Amino acid sequence: MKTIQAKLALAALPALLCLCGTAGAAELKVLSQGLPAASYTGSRKPVSDAAAPEKAFDGARETGWCVGPAYPAALTVDLGDNYNVIKVMSFMEKPHVWYSYIIEVSPDQKAWSVFADQTKNQEPSEDPAYTDMGGVTGRYVRITLTDVAEKAKSWFWPVIMEFQVYGVPVEKPAEKPVEKTP
Ligand SMILES: [Ca+2]
DSSP states (O other): OHHHHHHHHHHHHHHHHHTTTTGGGOOOEEOSSSOOGGGEEESSOOSSGGGOGGGGSSSOTTOOEEOOSOSSEEEEEEEEEEEEEEEEEEEESOTTSBEEEEEEEESSSSSOEEEEEETTOOSBOOTTOEEEEEEEEEEEEEEEEEEEOGGGTTTOOOEEEEEEEEEEEOOOOOOOOOOOOO
């Protein structure tokens, strides 16, 4: 895991250098896709290998993460570094049925800050996804499914087809050269 993190840090270095002085104009991009499988974890065992956590991050809308009819159930992605998380899109298998959920962000998987609290939601997602906007800095992003429409409980298991986290690199203060005293 450390090797992966080091590689990610090295990959991000040129981008960070280029952003010096213009970090405010950083492009909002999807951060959660294309990471190694070890970056994704679920709070419960998936119903099959085909429903593993990484299936919610593979860019394919016909695959997803599923743990069966269990609430709450959480899915977490490790972005590999701290980012300012701006937007999260949650693509559910059945967009015409409502889901309630909460999205949280953490720097260390211990202290979690709420990004979007939709635990009282009873509206189906706008096609094609629930879109939540915010501004929380962290490395780990977690969605917890808390409930689904009562009528749906008997005829399907909730599946998140895609979970997309968008953000920008954290602005890091430029190091000032140390002035030598004469
Ligand atoms: Ca997928």
